[in-house]
Amino acid sequence: MxxxxxxxxxxxxxxxxxxxxxxxxxxxxxxxxxxxxxxxxxxxxxxxxxxxxxxxxxxxxxxxxxxxxxxxxxxxxxxxxxxxxxxxxxxxxxxxxxxxxxxxxxxxxxxxxxxxxxxxxVNLRKPSEMIIGDMVYFYGYPGGADAFFTEGRISALHPMENSFVVKTTAGFSSGGSGGGLFDGKGNLIGITTFFSAGHSGGYYALPSDWIIDxxxxxxxxVNTIQGLTFWEKDLSEQPNFLKFTKYISEQNWKSAFEFSSQWRVLEPSNYDALLAYGRSLIHYERKAEAIEILEKASILAPRNANILFALEQALTGSESSEKLLHVSKTLKKIDPDGVASGKCNMAC
CATH class of the missing domain: 2.40.10.10 (Trypsin-like serine proteases)
Known part of the structure; x- marks a missing residue:
């Protein structure tokens, strides 16, 4: 040069x-x-x-x-x-x-x-080092014009292919695909990629450590590329966490329950599968079973605010008042702003 x-x-x-x-x-x-x-x-x-x-x-x-x-x-x-x-x-x-x-x-x-x-x-940071509720920042070119900056929180970490797909409340739109999701020190956590229909609070970033492979x-x-991405495929071919998310977004609890009951058997060490089944059990007021499943999930991911929030819901009204108090205190410490409860979907 x-x-x-x-x-x-x-x-x-x-x-x-x-x-x-x-x-x-x-x-x-x-x-x-x-x-x-x-x-x-x-x-x-x-x-x-x-x-x-x-x-x-x-x-x-x-x-x-x-x-x-x-x-x-x-x-x-x-x-x-x-x-x-x-x-x-x-x-x-x-x-x-x-x-x-x-x-x-x-x-x-x-x-x-x-x-x-x-x-x-930029420097890279693994999503596994983050927790739900952490502040994150999107920077990219949605609309193909000027650069755009938004802030949000990590609202879920979905295990996938030896890393975690990051769900965030930091919004972006078309053109923001390929942008960066960063932590407060400017480390790249993920590449912003797709969002839920209607921008309903579900924005997803692919993990930065997939770059290793x-x-x-x-x-x-440079030439054209054939094929579909994992999130574009037919629902039957998509990752399990997206299938469950789809059923919930449509309020199709019957399919959500049937699917999650099979998912947790196929992947008993995947906390996402146990959380999905626990949430389905709570919906059908089967709280005793939900507590058992969610306690197993919390052992796999003890600092996951979504699991703790679901466990708090399951324990509410039960005879395990001491256990409920412990879970509530832990949740408040990990997620003081209530990201798991949905309080930060729009702003926080």
């Missing part, structure tokens, strides 16, 4: 940083009682670490977001770029050509290679 071009990128870096900081500090709606502790380095890291992804195809321009995770490496969703054979990433007026990629269409993660891109990479996969020249 020429010295002149490098100087141009450096100047652009500071311009982006200045604009972002002015936007943040003069828009009071962005602040919460916890965000006041976020540093200027945090905002700068998000500003420079997240790019716009452009993928023209069939006379249309598809756009999304991407996160820089290494020298010339941009992590995004495969569904953003799959129709295109000519991909670029942009920061402001600067455009960088993507020459190749690594792909996992099932997991919906693609690692783009843009050799001339030399912006700093992706980096070891074969590299391809």
């Amino acid at each position: 020429s010295t002149k071009k490098r100087r141009t990128q450096t100047k652009f870096y500071f311009l982006c940083l200045s604009v972002l900081l002015l936007t943040i500090f003069f828009n009071s709606s962005l602040f919460s009682r916890e965000r006041s502790n976020l540093s200027s380095e945090f905002y700068a890291g998000l500003s420079m670490g997240v790019l716009k992804v452009l993928a023209p195809a069939d006379g249309r321009l598809y756009s999304g977001s991407g996160v820089i995770i290494g020298p010339g490496e941009v992590l995004t969703n495969c569904h953003v770029i799959r129709k295109s054979n000519r991909i670029s990433v942009m920061k402001g007026a600067l455009s960088f050509h993507v020459t190749s990629f690594k792909k996992n269409i099932h997991r919906d993660l693609c690692l783009l290679e843009a050799p001339t891109l030399n912006f700093p990479a 992706l980096r070891q996969s074969k590299k391809f020249k």
